[in-house]
Amino acid sequence: MSQVTVDWPGWPAEIAESYRAAGWWRGETFGQQLSGWAEHFGPRTALIDGEVRMTYAELDATAHRLSRALHKLGLRRGDRVVVQLPNRAEFVVLWFALVRLGVVPVHAMPGHRRSEVGHLIAQSHAVAYVGPDRHARFDHRQLAAELQATFPHLAYVVIDGETGGWDGFRSLRELLQTEAAPIDHPDPPTASDMALLLLSGGTTGTPKLIPRTHDDYACNARLAAEICELGPGSVYLAVLPMPFNFTMSCPGILGVLQAGGTVVVARDPSPTTAFRLIERERVTITALNPPLVPLWLQERTESAADLSSLELLQVGAARLSDDLARRIRPELGCRLQQVFGMAEGLLNLTRSEDSEELVCTTQGRPICPDDEVLVVDEAGAEVPAGEVGELLTRGPYTIRGYYRAEEVNRTGFTPDGYYRTGDQVRRLPSGHLSVVGRIKDQINRGGEKIDATEVEGHLAAYPGVLAAALVGAPDRDLGERPVAFLVCAGEPPTVRAIGAFLRDRGVAAYKHPDRIGTVPAMPLTAVGKIDKRALVGLL
Ligand code: J2J
Known part of the structure; x- marks a missing residue:
């Protein structure tokens, strides 16, 4: 018998049982784990961000308080919330506040723009977006307003920083300070529930969401922490973006916290x-x-x-x-x-x-x-x-x-x-x-994954472009860089013009091609697909 839910296929029941019997799955949600860590490691330092230092007891209490405020706001078990925060302590507090409620954070990367965040919201049918006010010279409040105008189901916007007078936006700082009453009818998640949604690097042109359960994600973090021999003396520096799976749980933030260590935020x-x-x-x-x-x-x-x-x-x-x-x-x-x-x-x-x-x-x-x-x-x-x-x-x-x-x-x-x-x-x-x-149609730009089909779809919309193919050019610094090959009617566009066009379409900057090549026609393979190997050969 397969444990099938409407939204995502789980593990077959007998296999799930074997993972429990082997001790890989321990039946504990992340909310329960955080409570346990607070009991074990209470006064130890869990999190450092600049001058902010939080003990395990403080992290647990702050996450509890924020859970109550978010529940009061209207978030409920099973809801999805797109979270797009750069590296900061608030990301960790918010993450635990959400998963404790059974609300599912959808991990957006800081560099994502309207196109990517919009897809995440559409795909997950998210009810809320949490972002910074401004980051990397980009105003996320403007983005949130556009998203709310596009997606009627996006009921809440929470901003970490100044809400800037946008109608209805809530301030994360104020929610963190809210002393909401205990939740009346708590409906906590179970360990086999989906805890979070990660974004796949993608190859098919449409972004795919990765459902990770409390059980499986905790297993991931714990085993990685054991192999890295982490303990209460471990101090982990989060350099890469915190929503990245590597930084979250390999062993990352979750692996270090379950070992009683300290997470230090690099902004x-x-x-x-x-x-x-x-x-x-x-x-x-x-x-x-x-x-x-x-x-x-x-x-x-x-x-x-x-x-x-x-x-x-x-x-x-x-x-x-x-x-x-x-x-x-x-x-x-x-x-x-x-x-x-x-x-x-x-x-x-x-x-x-x-x-x-x-x-x-x-x-x-x-x-x-x-x-x-x-x-x-x-x-x-x-x-x-x-x-x-x-x-x-x-x-x-x-x-x-x-x-x-x-x-x-x-x-x-x-x-x-x-x-x-x-x-x-x-x-x-x-x-x-x-x-x-x-063998997947993806470009790995120094660790950032680019779905070639997705970018090709945007390029094909550029006036005068008849066909487009994105390939990875070998690069000393990044391993690979994206290069666009175009078939054009008339004068080909410059890299700058393509960059501006993609920016206007809300495509994250790391996906923009670094070079443009033109060909009179796309070389094709025997089965009629674009021959990307031949294109790379032209570089
Ligand atoms: C070559 N290719 C690699 C490596 C990933 C830890 C670390 C990385 C990721 C990650 C992650 C590679 N050498 N050392 O989630 O928990 C390429 C492969 C892989 C794809 C996955 C983690 N490490 N890759 O990078 O989901 O092609 O995860 O299938 O972003 O990155 O990308 P992503």
Whole structure:
């Protein structure tokens, strides 16, 4: 019997039972976990953001207070709320306040604009949007007003900062200060409920939402924390965006908190800020994407900051070159851990006991003994050991299907529940995976994923563009950059003109092509698809 809900396919009942019996799923919601942490670690520091320092007891009490205020506002178990906050303590407090109510945060990235946030709201049928007032020279109140005009179901807008006189917008600060009465008829979530919705990197042109349950997400964070040997003395610096799965739970914020450690917020990802915070707060672990690594190595040669507390540097989200990997320990004086993860679930980590060679040349191995991994050829048959194929996976924290996406789920997963990652890997006898390529139509811009089909849809709307294809051009700093190939009637547009056009359409800046190429006609493959390999060959 399959545990099927209308919105998303869960795990088959007997498999779910086996995950519970094995102890991967512990039946505790994040609200219950936070209460438990507050009991165990009460006076210890949970969260540091600039001059703000919160103990576990304070984090728990503040999240409780905000839960009550949000309930009073009208939010109820099962509602979805799009959260778009840059790195700050309020993100953590709000996240726990929502999940404790059973309200589902939909994780938007700070760089997302009208197109992306609008899709998230439409797809999740969100009732609320929470954003900053302004961030990175962008006014999120203006965006929220446009969104409310477009989506009648978007009943509430909550702004962290000045509401600026917009009609009906609520201030997060005021909600945090509200002393609302205890909730009359509480309707708390259960651990098998969807706790949050993450955004997939996408390949199909329409964004896909990833439903993660309390049970499976807690398993993800806890196992990662165990492998990273986290404890009450661990201090984690959140450099990458906090809503990113890597920063949230690999082990990230949730892994550190369940171990009784401290999360330190970096409000910007610059190495200068990070080095200052590492020295000041005696940070022991942090996580970067590959483009930040050379910046850190450079800063190390110029900065007198004391990094001696830093034990572990995690790097993931895109392929780290073996050469850069080998420089980390000698130049930064800390251990490297490679991280190959995905918001859909499966997480691979290198281990402290791994040889230097494995740590520098592979992307780790799965964190759970019940993670099932297959490496298959185009026909779906397993390839011989050591050969390259597509990675398929299922396990206790890997989804069985996207949220409200029945059609995509039919092709994105095998009939027996494996997620087709679209990543090409080689598996070593030790179980370590080496990521060698990708068969999905996605560009990985230094860790930021771009759905080629989605951007092509926008480009095709540019006046005079007859056909458009977005490809990844190899790049020394970012690994890949997006390049648009266009077939044009008349004069081709400039990169600037395309950038302005995409900005007007509300497309996040990281998706804008860095270069434009023109072709008289798109090269086609034997089956009549655009031959992207041939286009990359033209670069
Ligand atoms: C090569 N490609 C990688 C790596 C991810 C931890 C870390 C990263 C993510 C993430 C994450 C890679 N080498 N080390 O969710 O928990 C590419 C693969 C993968 C896709 C997933 C986490 N690490 N990738 O990056 O959902 O192509 O998650 O399928 O954003 O990133 O992207 P995303």
